[in-house]
Amino acid sequence: MTTNSGRSTLRATVVGLAVAALASAGAVSTVARTTSAEAAAPVNVLAAAVEDEGADCPLPSGTPASNSRLPDPFRKSNGTRITSKADWRCLRAETKEYAERTIYGQKPAKPATVTGTVSNSNITVNVSDQGRSAGFSASVQLPTTGSAPYPAVFVVGGFGADTATIRAAGAAVINYDPLAVGREGTPRNNKQGAFYSIYGASNSTGILMAWAWGVSRLIDVIEQSGGSILRADATGVTGCSRYGKGAFAVGVFDQRIALTMPIESGTAGVPALRSVAQEGGAQPLSSAYGEQPWLGDAFSSYTGNPNGLPVDMHQMVGMVAPRGLFIMENPHVDWLGATSGSVAALGGAEVYKALGAGDNITYWSDVADGTHCASRSEWRTPLQQNIQKFLLKTGNTAGTFRISSRKAGNLSQWRDWQTPTLTDGPTPTTPPTTRPPTTPPTGTPTTPPAGGSCTASMSPGTVWGDRYNTAVTVSGASGWSVVVAVTSPQQITTTWSGSASLSGNGTVLTMRSNGSGNTFGFTTMMNGNSSARPQIRSCTAG
Structure with a gap:
């Protein structure tokens, strides 16, 4: 060959x-x-x-x-x-x-x-x-x-x-x-x-x-x-x-x-x-x-x-x-x-x-x-x-x-449509706005407490089947580290727009800025617990 x-x-x-x-x-x-x-x-x-x-x-x-x-x-x-x-x-x-x-x-x-x-x-x-x-x-x-x-x-x-x-x-x-x-x-x-x-x-x-x-x-x-x-x-x-x-x-x-x-x-x-x-x-x-x-x-x-x-x-x-x-x-x-x-x-x-x-x-x-x-x-x-x-x-x-x-x-x-010319716009660094979830985890916070010299706030995203999404926006720092936790048996399985590490069998997420923006997100599997809510433990600048 x-x-x-x-x-x-x-x-x-x-x-x-x-x-x-x-x-x-x-x-x-x-x-x-x-x-x-x-x-x-x-x-x-x-x-x-x-x-x-x-x-x-x-x-x-x-x-x-x-x-x-x-x-x-x-x-x-x-x-x-x-x-x-x-x-x-x-x-x-x-x-x-x-x-x-x-x-x-x-x-x-x-x-x-x-x-x-x-x-x-x-x-x-x-x-x-x-x-x-x-x-x-x-x-x-x-x-x-x-x-x-x-x-x-x-x-x-x-x-x-x-x-x-x-x-x-x-x-x-x-x-x-x-x-x-x-x-x-x-x-x-x-x-x-x-x-x-x-x-x-x-x-x-x-x-x-x-x-x-x-x-x-x-x-x-x-x-x-x-x-x-x-x-x-x-x-x-x-x-x-x-x-x-x-x-x-x-x-x-x-x-x-x-x-x-x-x-x-x-x-x-x-x-x-x-x-x-x-x-x-x-x-x-x-x-x-x-x-x-x-x-x-x-x-x-x-x-x-x-x-x-x-x-x-x-x-x-x-x-x-x-x-x-x-x-x-x-x-x-x-x-x-x-x-x-x-x-x-x-x-x-x-x-x-x-x-x-x-x-x-x-x-x-x-x-x-x-x-x-x-x-x-x-x-x-x-x-x-x-x-x-x-x-x-x-x-x-x-x-x-x-x-x-x-x-x-x-x-x-077989078609009545034409192929568009798509622009080369920058890829979004934040997830698109999601419509309100049909059955959000009870009490999902929108403004968790600040930690260090930056603030992190959560917004609930789409809920479907056995999982839901959450978006987190960080303010007050361009470099940051945010720790988010969910309650077992819930588990965080997917993340985006940051450098992520998971611990605690998927119950604790540490997300660090990777220069792509100040919003990141994650998907949580409910695993039979639809009432628990994610919590932000800390937001640290630098």
């Missing part, structure tokens, strides 16, 4: 060579072209440091009207469209919430306790939450080149992209058994696996989201391991067929995944649901819902009415942006709905373009071998290039679209 280290090569040259190669191959395809805005975008986009960057954002208000076309991925729930790239964070959070409500079911926040081990051959996970515990593991195959710590690719069900190529490129392979976390072949009122051992056998969340939750917990353990063997900031995921559906869900709902690579995922995976309902030979929505409890229970209301969905899969594609996404599809098997897959990919690519990350998405259905989940030579080079770019950070090859003429979707038939 030759590693692409030519970072100084002009992007235009790279794209020009790609176009020439496609032309010589005689493929019927759409080639992603780099615009001037995209050319200025950074390559080697890093994954997020947290599972969900928008955990502090307000929940969407209302339900969008029924729409026979793909919903506008740039429109907020209040009807306005975003105008800056900084707006995307909370619009993504709205999209995520709608997807959980109607398609997948809720993905719980990080559990109260996640522990485990990482070795050269295995990862173990032990989870405790809401008074229940479960465990599972995944095997590890180290790469055949490079040195530790290694980037790694989760292979869902042991069935995904060419693992020999992944390991030869310098990434470890983590073989993840999703059935240990969410078992197939179970009725919806008696789901089984580690996820349902904790959250209940009748939980309405589908097993695709349970599988995604399982990978997130594996990443938690890798983060805690100290990074001597595997890198938590350079993970990818792949899977084929039903496991392609799962791999897609993993990448959509955990922003720490740097590279998502679903293969032939079919209905409930990448293909646009509205389009699938009209694509001859594709697996019907009712069939995908009934075959296995892949989708959340709430999706039963939409199997005959996809137009009523507030979101569609092109927005799930967009939720991966600006991280790496390599979608592989098979146009030879009608059941897989590759036409609808190309529709969703083209629609989601508009989000990538608006964010200046058009080079970070690749779609490839132009393949000769029609065998389901075959290891294809056409995908080997782009697989290597995506690993180099997003996991090893040594490549800068532009993404491309190669759509087979057998299953070529037409995005213009």
Whole structure:
């Protein structure tokens, strides 16, 4: 394998060579072209440091009207469209919430306790939450080149992209058994696996989201391991067929995944649901819902009415942006709905373009071998290039679209919206104002006492399900340290806009200024206690 280290090569040259190669191959395809805005975008986009960057954002208000076309991925729930790239964070959070409500079911926040081990051959996970515990593991195959710590690719069900190529490129392979976390072949009122051992056998969340939750917990353990063997900031995921559906869900709902690579995922995976309902030979929505409890229970209301969905899969594609996404599809098997897959990919690519990350998405259905989940030579080079770019950070090859003429979707038939030109406004350093919580913890203070020579005041944020947000504003000092405490069994699980450290099993947060502003926030899991309130213990300047 030759590693692409030519970072100084002009992007235009790279794209020009790609176009020439496609032309010589005689493929019927759409080639992603780099615009001037995209050319200025950074390559080697890093994954997020947290599972969900928008955990502090307000929940969407209302339900969008029924729409026979793909919903506008740039429109907020209040009807306005975003105008800056900084707006995307909370619009993504709205999209995520709608997807959980109607398609997948809720993905719980990080559990109260996640522990485990990482070795050269295995990862173990032990989870405790809401008074229940479960465990599972995944095997590890180290790469055949490079040195530790290694980037790694989760292979869902042991069935995904060419693992020999992944390991030869310098990434470890983590073989993840999703059935240990969410078992197939179970009725919806008696789901089984580690996820349902904790959250209940009748939980309405589908097993695709349970599988995604399982990978997130594996990443938690890798983060805690100290990074001597595997890198938590350079993970990818792949899977084929039903496991392609799962791999897609993993990448959509955990922003720490740097590279998502679903293969032939079919209905409930990448293909646009509205389009699938009209694509001859594709697996019907009712069939995908009934075959296995892949989708959340709430999706039963939409199997005959996809137009009523507030979101569609092109927005799930967009939720991966600006991280790496390599979608592989098979146009030879009608059941897989590759036409609808190309529709969703083209629609989601508009989000990538608006964010200046058009080079970070690749779609490839132009393949000769029609065998389901075959290891294809056409995908080997782009697989290597995506690993180099997003996991090893040594490549800068532009993404491309190669759509087979057998299953070529037409995005213009499915949208009545245009892609906006988003401004490069500064990313907000404070969370947006949240609407009043529906059931705030009783007596949450708005003006806790001052400490030292600075003052810290709290404002309650959104409350949903089993968790709530809190924003803290510091005045009187540009450099500060604030200590906040919650009452056990409540636990602080997510923080933003500061340098955080947690102690007391998540009950005590020390947040220090990192120069990004004087407001920070955190998410608290209630863990059955909805009446306790957070308290500010001290505010120290300097």
